[in-house]
Amino acid sequence: MHPLSNVLTADLSTVATSEAGIDVLVVGSGTAGVTSAIELAGKGLSVVILEAGPLVMSTHVGSSPFRSRSDLTPKVHDLVRYRTAWTDRAQYETGTPPERNNDAWSAVGGRTLFWGGCTPRFTEWDFADWPLSHEAFDPYYERAEALMHVSGPHTTRAPFFRSESQTGLLARLNAAGIGAEDASLGVDTQEVRNGYIPRGFDCAADRLVRSGLLSETVAPGRIVLVPDTVANRVEHADGRVSGLIAAPAAGGAELRLRARHYTFAGGAIQSTRLALASGLKDLHPHVGTHVADHQFIQGLLKLRKPLDEPIYAFVPPTADRPYHIQIQGPFTETWYTPYHATVWLDCDPDGLYLLAYCFGVGEPSESNEVTLTDDAGAGRGDMGKFAVVAERSAADNRVLAEMEVFLPQVAEAIDADLVRTHVNPLGAALHEIGGLRMSQQEGAGVTDTYGRFWALPNLSVADAAAWPSQGSANSYLTITAWSLRHAEGVFARLSGTATGER
């Protein structure tokens, strides 16, 4: 146990035997869970967060001394990383356990301890499949950008990289007809002044500690954080969730927790897995289905002339180009790995290499689904017992092919050669969505436009599992904005002021 646990957390049995009533029980402490918890406790509700992983750090690795340590940061990942399976239908139907070929993270703060910091918004047309308009979502984006201290072109905070090389590179791309801008980053660039110290990378664990709402006991307006505890399932009867069954991650007796409202915020795949483990597919056939992840190509560009200063450029998607490119560098030769996603903090002005990440919209086909397995080799108890069965659709392959054609054009525009590319498998982008998709019309989807389950109004989902589709934008900012809206819906229900659907 981390020594800070004594200061910041409580244990499962204390919460289970608490006399005080829990208003909202949240599963997961990534940005979805923490953003919702802070919103709801801020409105006077008593909130408990169950987190399967341990407390390892209360800041993002990039804001810590690990920032430049490509040797140590992967070891921090290894403390909280477990393996999961993304497979295709043919392999899945052989009946042999699918290879564990992908990563998941389980810690206080979730993946927000390690994320790479890129925070674009979805574009207007990305909301075409949503039962919510871009305009309706905009205020949540503004609030999310403010609370995450986002810097870059759409906020009051200056871009992270400000140099002649940066403006020169953007000018070259724009002159070639490839619209480009400073990257939006979840890194605070506000100057140190009058007692203000910039927050560094946004991180849910950091925000939770800073909120001042953490408490050892259940109380109105407070949040109790219970780490090392896995939510195994919810039970329901008569159209309501009647309890949540949880157990220590290290093993031990299950305990039953009761609350007025229950929220899944385990990340899209884990929230969906929990719904399946709770038997909720019996309530709606779309529980588990319509899952997607970005099409993800990474490339290495070699400059013909050095840039001299660090750059981070963003080539946004257009209505005809459902993908974007992030370009970072320069470096001496390097290659992207998720175990050191903040490599761009340590550019080498003498280097000639730029990293390019191309993310394209994935199609949430109905047949792309999370399924439960009983593979005993999986990590993290029941949390590892699933496989995502997903295949690229014709649209996905078209997006990939277009991205492969576009990357060399971008290289040429900035006087560089594309020396290496890699098409990553589905799941590797770590921007997964779907599984509990929302709908405007009662019962058409699993959840409503605030993430509340149509069939169980005292259960909701705060993460990207509710999304009917994705834009090319990396998901963190949109998850944070969505969880603000989600919290509004939960509060409206609990305070009896629900408008709209319910």
Ligand SMILES: Cc1cc2nc3c(=O)[nH]c(=O)nc-3n(C[C@H](O)[C@H](O)[C@H](O)COP(=O)(O)OP(=O)(O)OC[C@H]3O[C@@H](n4cnc5c(N)ncnc54)[C@H](O)[C@@H]3O)c2cc1C
């Ligand atoms: C290396 C890396 C780089 C990334 N870079 C970017 C980027 O540049 N831009 C961007 O937008 N996104 C990026 N992402 C993705 C981003 O981090 C995620 O989209 C975001 O963190 C998801 O937030 P979440 O709250 O939905 O879930 P998570 O952050 O995954 O948190 C979910 C938490 O819930 C817990 N949990 C799940 N199930 C249970 C259960 N049954 N019981 C108890 N606890 C449970 C998990 O243990 C986990 O800690 C990156 C991710 C990684 C790993």
